[in-house]
Amino acid sequence: MAGRRRSGRARAPAARLLPWAGPEGKPCYLAGDGAWFLSRLADNMEAAPLGLAGDLIEKAHQILAGRAWTPGELHLLAVQLFYYKNALI
Numbered sequence: 001m002a003g004r005r006r007s008g009r010a011r012a013p014a015a016r017l018l019p020w021a022g023p024e025g026k027p028c029y030l031a032g033d034g035a036w037f038l039s040r041l042a043d044n045m046e047a048a049p050l051g052l053a054g055d056l057i058e059k060a061h062q063i064l065a066g067r068a069w070t071p072g073e074l075h076l077l078a079v080q081l082f083y084y085k086n087a088l089i
Contacts, residue, residue, distance in 0.1 A: 019045045056080055 015029040019042055022028050030038055060077055063069050069077075 016042070018042050 015031050016039070018028040018030055018038070020028060030042065032039060060081065063073055063077060
């Protein structure tokens with residue numbers, strides 16, 4: 001009886017918040033086991049900004065570790081970090 005509750009009912013799959021909004025701007029959710037096309041599409045859409053954010057963090061580390069930054073570099077870095085933080089929320 002794996003996957004069953006004590007009441008005898010099967011567990012509903014967890015709903016996943018998708019990285020896009022519906023036509024009215026409301027959040028979109030997907031129920032399932034993650035093996036379908038929409039799950040893979042959502043995985044790919046989430047992976048792209050996470051990869052870019054990782055690259056940006058590495059760039060920030062290099063700039064800040066070198067201690068030879070210009071005010072313009074720090075400003076650009078702050079703007080990029082703010083943009084990616086808001087894009088990932």
